[in-house]
Amino acid sequence: MNGDKGLIGELEAVVGTDYVVSRSQDLVVYEYDGSVDKAMPAAVVLPSSTDEVSAVVAIAARHGVPVVARGAGTGLSGGAVAQHGGIVLAVTRMNHIIEIDTINSLAVVEPGVINLDISHAAAVHGLYFAPDPSSQRACTIGGNVAENSGGPHCLAYGVTTNHVLGMEVVFADGSVHSLGDRTRETVGYDLRGTIIGSEGTLAIVTKIVVRLLKEPEAVRTLLAVYSTIEDASSAVSGIIAAGIVPAALEMMDSLCIEAAEESVHAGYPKGAGAVLLVEVDGLAEAVEEEAAEIESVCQSFKPMEFRTATDPAERARLWAARKGVLGALGRLAPNYYLVDGTIPRTRLLEVLSAIEEISESVDLPIANLLHAGDGNLHPAVLFDERDPDELRRALHAGGEILKLCVASGGVLSGEHGIGLEKQEYMPLMFSDADMHAMAGLADAFETGGRFNPGKIFPTGHKHELGSQAGSVSRLGAGAYL
Numbered sequence: 084m085n086g087d088k089g090l091i092g093e094l095e096a097v098v099g100t101d102y103v104v105s106r107s108q109d110l111v112v113y114e115y116d117g118s119v120d121k122a123m124p125a126a127v128v129l130p131s132s133t134d135e136v137s138a139v140v141a142i143a144a145r146h147g148v149p150v151v152a153r154g155a156g157t158g159l160s161g162g163a164v165a166q167h168g169g170i171v172l173a174v175t176r177m178n179h180i181i182e183i184d185t186i187n188s189l190a191v192v193e194p195g196v197i198n199l200d201i202s203h204a205a206a207v208h209g210l211y212f213a214p215d216p217s218s219q220r221a222c223t224i225g226g227n228v229a230e231n232s233g234g235p236h237c238l239a240y241g242v243t244t245n246h247v248l249g250m251e252v253v254f255a256d257g258s259v260h261s262l263g264d265r266t267r268e269t270v271g272y273d274l275r276g277t278i279i280g281s282e283g284t285l286a287i288v289t290k291i292v293v294r295l296l297k298e299p300e301a302v303r304t305l306l307a308v309y310s311t312i313e314d315a316s317s318a319v320s321g322i323i324a325a326g327i328v329p330a331a332l333e334m335m336d337s338l339c340i341e342a343a344e345e346s347v348h349a350g351y352p353k354g355a356g357a358v359l360l361v362e363v364d365g366l367a368e369a370v371e372e373e374a375a376e377i378e379s380v381c382q383s384f385k386p387m388e389f390r391t392a393t394d395p396a397e398r399a400r401l402w403a404a405r406k407g408v409l410g411a412l413g414r415l416a417p418n419y420y421l422v423d424g425t426i427p428r429t430r431l432l433e434v435l436s437a438i439e440e441i442s443e444s445v446d447l448p449i450a451n452l453l454h455a456g457d458g459n460l461h462p463a464v465l466f467d468e469r470d471p472d473e474l475r476r477a478l479h480a481g482g483e484i485l486k487l488c489v490a491s492g493g494v495l496s497g498e499h500g501i502g503l504e505k506q507e508y509m510p511l512m513f514s515d516a517d518m519h520a521m522a523g524l525a526d527a528f529e530t531g532g533r534f535n536p537g538k539i540f541p542t543g544h545k546h547e548l549g550s551q552a553g554s555v556s557r558l559g560a561g562a563y564l
């Protein structure tokens with residue numbers, strides 16, 4: 084498609100020449116997201132309205148070229164990478180909060196709105212948007228919907244799908260549809276739920292109705308510092324076993340603490356083996372009780388230190404270290420490969436020690452940050468991509484960790500999606516028949532394989548599970564092979 088003046092001209096006629104990017108030196112910034120994969124699109128289009136999205140998609144359909152939706156490009160599984168070229172449709176100009184309905188506690192927003200901006204806009208009404216990915220200062224709500232994103236506070240409040248009531252979408256023929264509504268009840272097939280987590284393969288999301296929650300009366304943020312990761316893991320199990328579901332229950336290991344502390348100076352003790360960041364919120368009285376219970380459990384595992392954030396500034400500092408830790412890992416190595424898998428919370432300790440063995444076997448450090456409360460692991464393999472062998476070993480370690488998660492009774496992704504990163508591992512969880520069923524659903528949306536092709540389903544070509552290509556080819560033409 085490079086050099087296809089006809090196509091570029093048609094796109095420019097819809098969005099204006101300023102909003103079509105087609106020179107290779109400009110396209111470079113759109114060739115990657117937060118993962119390790121890269122591919123150059125033929126053009127990037129930045130529409131400003133649903134009508135423009137619809138017209139762009141219709142042009143792509145006529146020319147038979149792929150369309151890859153893109154928000155902020157913070158995705159960690161290669162979802163916004165245009166593996167098969169074509170048009171990247173970036174929704175960043177569609178960044179308006181259309182309405183905040185305080186009576187019904189909801190907001191209607193465009194897909195390019197930054198996650199945190201919803202809560203900022205709702206705060207004057209005492210409301211907020213609960214799903215809080217650590218990337219929430221940058222990532223878009225459209226990307227959150229496509230990945231069904233989570234975040235530290237999703238332990239108590241649920242992930243994106245629990246907070247999206249309805250949406251407007253554009254199908255692959257350019258037609259515009261409304262799915263779901265402004266209420267929590269739906270009738271008929273839940274197409275809203277189907278689109279959420281579909282990673283841009285079924286429809287382009289152009290408007291979203293999100294639930295807003297009332298800001299809690301009281302919040303307590305607790306920091307428990309342990310000399311070993313074993314003690315911290317035992318404290319997590321202890322909190323869960325006591326039947327407490329805090330708003331957030333996060334863990335960081337020593338490498339994360341070292342990096343975060345150098346960058347944010349939140350007062351995390353550097354020599355510690357692991358820290359737990361626990362938050363409880365709700366009615367003031369209940370919060371006091373729950374915080375006391377959590378402290379008592381944490382104390383029983385002999386912390387080096389236990390602290391309660393007493394003012395909003397200290398609370399913000401503790402969270403800044405947690406939410407900034409990925410960026411801070413740049414202090415330890417040029418690159419990280421962040422793995423995302425889940426395990427049953429009861430197996431935390433054994434899985435973390437198996438990850439330590441994987442780290443030794445590939446001779447690369449692995450920093451562990453966890454949404455520990457819901458068993459969502461984020462081991463970050465530290466490496467230097469300028470050394471091809473380090474990249475190979477990092478990918479190998481990631482694969483071993485994913486296999487470990489599934490073998491332990493967990494799943495391939497807690498929140499970052501499958502994208503390009505985990506597609507070859509899908510057979511670890513799904514039979515051919517399962518994947519046929521999923522591919523059949525994609526067929527029902529009549530995308531012609533043009534929406535974000537080459538994602539989710541295995542191709543047999545990437546990373547290192549090539550031996551499973553046989554089961555992939557049997558999947559047939561319905562999937563993106």
Ligand SMILES: Cc1cc2nc3c(=O)[nH]c(=O)nc-3n(C[C@H](O)[C@H](O)[C@H](O)COP(=O)(O)OP(=O)(O)OC[C@H]3O[C@@H](n4cnc5c(N)ncnc54)[C@H](O)[C@@H]3O)c2cc1C
Pocket residue numbers: 116117151152153154155156157158159161162163174194215216217218221222223224225226227228229230231232233234235282283284286287288289409410498499535
């Ligand atoms: C430092 C850091 C911390 C992170 N922390 C978390 C975390 O705590 N929890 C978590 O869940 N994730 C986290 N992420 C991952 C990432 O931020 C989320 O997946 C986020 O939802 C991606 O949003 P985005 O706007 O960047 O989407 P992109 O990366 O641009 O796209 C992601 C996917 O969404 C699709 N897409 C985007 N917009 C649309 C649309 N309008 N319609 C249809 N499809 C669309 C794309 O095609 C792609 O498949 C983190 C990432 C970073 C870099």
